[in-house]
Amino acid sequence: MPPWNPRMEEIPRDELQRLQFRLLKTQVYRLYSFSEFYRARMKEQGVHPDDIRSLADAAKLPFMYKGDLRDNYPDRIFSASRDELVRYHVSSGTTGKPTVVGYTRHDIENWSESLARAFTSCGLGRGDVIQVSYGYGLFTGGLGAHYGAERIGATVLPTSVGNTERQIELMQDLHVTAIACTPSYLLHMGEVAEKMGISIRDDTDLSAGILGAEPWSEQMRERIEDWLGIKAYDIYGTSELSGPMFSECTEQQGIHIWGDLALVEVIDSGTGEVLAPGEQGELVITMLQKEALPMVRYRIGDITVLEDEPCACGRTHPRIRRISGRVDDMLIIRGINVFPSQVEHALLEIPGIGRHFQIVVDRQGALDTMLVRVEISEEAFSDKITDLMVLKKKVENRLRSTLNVAVGVELVEPGTLPRFEGKSKKVIDRRSM
Amino acid sequence: MEKSYIIKQISIFSENRPGRLAAVAGALKEAGINIFAFSIAEADGFGVVRALVDRPEDAHRRLTDLGFRVSFTDVIGVKMRDEPGGLSEIAGVLGDAAINIEYAYAYSGRDAAVLILRVDQVEDAIRKILGSGGELLKASTFH
Structure with a gap:
């Protein structure tokens, strides 16, 4: 299937960069002139729009953070007047105040264009029936996917979330071919369908899932694809960028970031320096055309790797790899970046231990130590100490090969590790205590 | 049996x-x-x-x-004779039969010391010990 917008999606890289520079320059001038917030930020940083003389000069611009949106609640960062706004979305904000995102007509237009390209790159188009099982409402997922799907001429089934049995019946009756939802919801649907005596693989026309809005892994992709008999594509975005925006193509080799809409950088979280393609770091995005809420060098807090080679699909825009973790969660152990999500994935592959864990980081002399506490499962419990030592060793070896850092493992009694209290209890860092 | x-x-x-x-x-x-x-x-x-x-x-x-x-x-419970060589005898019987003792602990029973054994082939071990004249506690002693 050809790209949605071949002229733009297959634009030669140097032309794309010239276009990005022009858009960046325009955006920065506009913000400097019209936004008190940006002008103050730039002055603080000692940078003037005239200092942006090449695309690489983007690195001179100040960063923006989630906190900036909260501090300027609800709309003090907006750079469009209220009567230009055609929509608001509000993100719930698990900590502190919610954040409000506004859209001009042009913003909605670009958002839909971005998703039209993304959906087309996943092989979808006219004739497809796309079930949108992201929440509709203040959350960006539902309406965003809806507009993108309508844009490519697909038929939208706006089921939103909930009432899973009805969703499965409709999927079957209306010959849904693709679903947009979170990967965990799709797995849940698969289970509910089986209880209803329906196999999504054999009894529905579903062939693709556009999955995102939560972290997931390659293992989860394999499981979804093998079990449900579909292709599972990773979609990325966040409300501050508009909502879900970018996805993998049918090559499944990274998420295409449309360069005419967004400038992507990957930086070292500690120093803020821009990293070369192929290096893992913190994602920074500048929205080049947004009017209502223009995010410049926005540090979303996600960790990824920039892939600069053109994709085998023919699209020339840069790609990012699947998000591997959150900056807030990242631990640096003896100079090596470690994410709790890596520990979680490694543990999932070892039978005999529960899926709950706790990481304890400490320092002995000058050396960081990392201990992972895991619960022993019923099947793995042997009353022979040697069996338990073998299990412990196995977990240690597995974690060491995944994380590239030596890890101690402690077997603990079932039910003693934190369940759903979140990150604060999953990681105990005694180095700072 | x-x-x-x-x-x-x-x-x-x-x-x-x-x-x-x-x-x-x-x-x-x-x-x-x-x-x-x-x-x-x-x-x-x-x-x-x-x-x-x-x-x-x-x-x-x-x-x-x-x-x-x-x-x-x-596990099995072997009554130990209260004299030198009691443990050596039982260990010898099991060793000769290529039965591995995974762990052992002792306690003082009513009328003699008792050695509790976990072995890798429990029924074989029982046969060998009884066959060599050793004395085992019945499960009914406990439960």
């Missing part, structure tokens, strides 16, 4: 921290369960408490409800 000598031991996973043994013992006491023998094997940060009790099923349920990881293990 061999089966009547197989004793059901309960094994409890325990973290190596103060109060864990007290928690196990306290739970059994509250349930009125009598402990005949027990041993603790410890490793790096954790241990396994092994016990012979009069009501193993009740003990298993009780401790599992309290969140402990508990399992049953088949």
